[in-house]
Amino acid sequence: xxxxxxxxxxxxxxxxxxxxxxxxxxxxxxxxxxxxxxxxxxxxxxxxxxxxxxxxxxxxxxxxxxxxxxxxxxxxxxxxxxxxxxxxxxxxxxxxxxxxxxxxxxxxxxxxxxxxxxxxxxxxxxxxxxxxxxxxxxxxxxxxxxxxxxxxxxxxxxxxxxxxxxxxxxxxxxxxxxxxxxxxxxxxxxxxxxxxxxxxxxxxxxxxxxxxxxxxxxxxxxxxxxxxxxxxxxxxxxxxxxxxxxxxxxxxxxxxxxxxxxx
Amino acid sequence: xxxxxxxxxxxxxxxxxxxxxxxxxxxxxxxxxxxxxxxxxxxxxxxxxxxxxxxxxxxxxxxxxxxxxxxxxxxxxxxxxxxxxxxxxxxxxxxxxxxxxxxxxxxxxxxxxxxxxxxxxxxxxxxxxxxxxxxxxxxxxxxxxxxxxxxxxxxxxxxxxxxxxxxxxxxxxxxxxxxxxxxxxxxxxxxxxxxxxxxxxxxxxxxxxxxxxxxxxxxxxxxxxxxxxxxxxxxxxxxxxxxxxxxxxxxxxxxxxxxxxxxxxxxxxxxxxxxxxxxxxxxxxxxxx
Numbered sequence: 001x002x003x004x005x006x007x008x009x010x011x012x013x014x015x016x017x018x019x020x021x022x023x024x025x026x027x028x029x030x031x032x033x034x035x036x037x038x039x040x041x042x043x044x045x046x047x048x049x050x051x052x053x054x055x056x057x058x059x060x061x062x063x064x065x066x067x068x069x070x071x072x073x074x075x076x077x078x079x080x081x082x083x084x085x086x087x088x089x090x091x092x093x094x095x096x097x098x099x100x101x102x103x104x105x106x107x108x109x110x111x112x113x114x115x116x117x118x119x120x121x122x123x124x125x126x127x128x129x130x131x132x133x134x135x136x137x138x139x140x141x142x143x144x145x146x147x148x149x150x151x152x153x154x155x156x157x158x159x160x161x162x163x164x165x166x167x168x169x170x171x172x173x174x175x176x177x178x179x180x181x182x183x184x185x186x187x188x189x190x191x192x193x194x195x196x197x198x199x200x201x202x203x204x205x206x207x208x209x210x211x212x213x214x215x216x217x218x219x220x221x222x223x224x225x226x227x228x229x230x231x232x233x234x235x236x237x238x239x240x241x242x243x244x245x246x247x248x249x250x251x252x253x254x255x256x257x258x259x260x261x262x263x
Numbered sequence: 264x265x266x267x268x269x270x271x272x273x274x275x276x277x278x279x280x281x282x283x284x285x286x287x288x289x290x291x292x293x294x295x296x297x298x299x300x301x302x303x304x305x306x307x308x309x310x311x312x313x314x315x316x317x318x319x320x321x322x323x324x325x326x327x328x329x330x331x332x333x334x335x336x337x338x339x340x341x342x343x344x345x346x347x348x349x350x351x352x353x354x355x356x357x358x359x360x361x362x363x364x365x366x367x368x369x370x371x372x373x374x375x376x377x378x379x380x381x382x383x384x385x386x387x388x389x390x391x392x393x394x395x396x397x398x399x400x401x402x403x404x405x406x407x408x409x410x411x412x413x414x415x416x417x418x419x420x421x422x423x424x425x426x427x428x429x430x431x432x433x434x435x436x437x438x439x440x441x442x443x444x445x446x447x448x449x450x451x452x453x454x455x456x457x458x459x460x461x462x463x464x465x466x467x468x469x470x471x472x473x474x475x476x477x478x479x480x481x482x483x484x485x486x487x488x489x490x491x492x493x494x495x496x497x498x499x500x501x502x503x504x505x506x507x508x509x510x511x512x513x514x515x516x517x518x519x520x521x522x523x524x525x526x527x528x529x530x531x532x533x534x535x536x537x538x539x540x541x542x543x544x545x546x547x548x549x550x551x552x
Contacts, residue, residue, distance in 0.1 A: 004335060005361050009360050119328060119357070189328075233330070
């Protein structure tokens with residue numbers, strides 16, 4: 001199967017998205033903000049349709065709105081307890097706006113809505129470079145942010161007392177999640193991004209409580225599930241999305257069983 | 264070093280065999296939609312092997328995930344035919360992912376000078392298929408010049424059969440021109456234009472096609488048209504209909520407005536010409552009631 005360009009690209013693009021989503025997702029699960037990952041993969045719809053309405057690039061609109069939504073979610077819900085409501089508000093508003101933009105759009109909007117349905121089998125070389133760049137930027141910012149992020153996630157009161165701004169850290173973190181999501185969605189699709197953010201992170205946290213090994217484990221699980229899923233899709237000719245979601249859920253179930261037996 | 268040299272020798276051997284292999288094998292053609300595939304088969308006859316990706320009228324073409332076998336078929340294709348105008352945006356992606364330097368591409372939208380945002384259902388325009396058939400014949404002749412005469416002969420026959428549709432449209436026009444009709448989706452739009460039909464409720468159709476909700480005013484106008492029988496026919500997309508479209512179909516039946524079902528993708532086992540002519544038959548019957 002490696003003799004085909006599209007399979008090589010699929011494995012490389014899938015691998016980059018898996019590493020990025022695995023690492024970002026680990027923190028997302030740790031903070032109990034998986035809903036944010038779900039929401040951010042959908043808000044791009046408003047950006048894409050809005051940009052198409054004013055004649056701008058749907059992709060630019062998608063990235064801008066996803067990033068803005070991430071920052072807004074962080075600003076509205078700096079404390080984790082209130083964040084579901086903030087995320088829900090931003091998500092519903094953006095879906096509503098997307099519908100409004102489509103209402104005003106007087107022609108066929110397929111070029112805007114198609115952005116949410118990326119396909120890992122349809123990745124070209126330029127996209128691979130662009131994806132690599134976005135992944136490196138996201139991971140670099142996340143590495144700088146990791147220490148304060150852990151501090152505010154695990155001991156928010158203490159962190160605040162030490163003068164760390166919960167709101168600023170939360171906004172920055174969700175901005176990274178947004179960037180990672182926007183970069184991945186149009187390449188592998190909404191479903192896959194969300195799966196790879198939640199499944200591997202949760203599975204890793206079932207298997208180890210230590211941070212460093214946990215992150216490495218989450219990224220490795222994401223990578224393994226993606227490559228195995230793409231291979232199974234090639235062999236069976238079933239959709240890639242199905243295989244990766246199935247592997248992700250199975251991985252989590254197995255890890256849960258293992259964790260409950262060993263305690 | 265020696266294995267590398269062996270590899271080179273093998274590659275050279277394969278390259279020298281390639282022209283023969285190409286002549287003996289049928290030309291592989293992939294069509295994104297089955298009506299273009301059918302046309303390519305008619306022009307190529309036994310000299311081509313056609314794979315159509317969208318070939319099931321029961322699936323919604325707007326919600327489609329390409330599989331690995333599709334991408335594989337595209338990698339091996341010598342000629343690819345697809346609609347364009349954002350009807351099949353996954354094709355652009357798959358083609359750029361599965362590069363093949365010897366592959367020719369025909370995009371119906373480009374042939375006809377359409378752009379993003381135009382009604383994508385080009386195959387309902389009587390002018391589309393003759394243009395695509397000519398492009399297919401031209402490309403097949405370039406790929407496989409040895410069978411130039413076959414392709415030209417087939418093309419002449421295909422154009423004659425497509426001419427039957429155009430003649431039929433002209434004949435119907437006398438009775439259809441100026442009649443007011445409506446539709447749940449813009450699938451039949453170009454054909455309605457060619458028939459001189461005056462199409463109402465365009466905004467409603469756009470909303471259904473774009474998967475958003477039609478506004479209250481649009482729904483009210485549509486219902487008014489049906490209840491007061493302002494329109495003589497309702498064109499109904501059999502394939503990708505949502506709840507509001509189904510409601511309109513019911514309302515039309517209750518009010519005695521003729522409902523003509525049209526499908527986006529060609530039903531299996533048909534030829535494009537028969538498919539179009541049978542839909543025109545249904546329309547004619549509906550109009551004579």
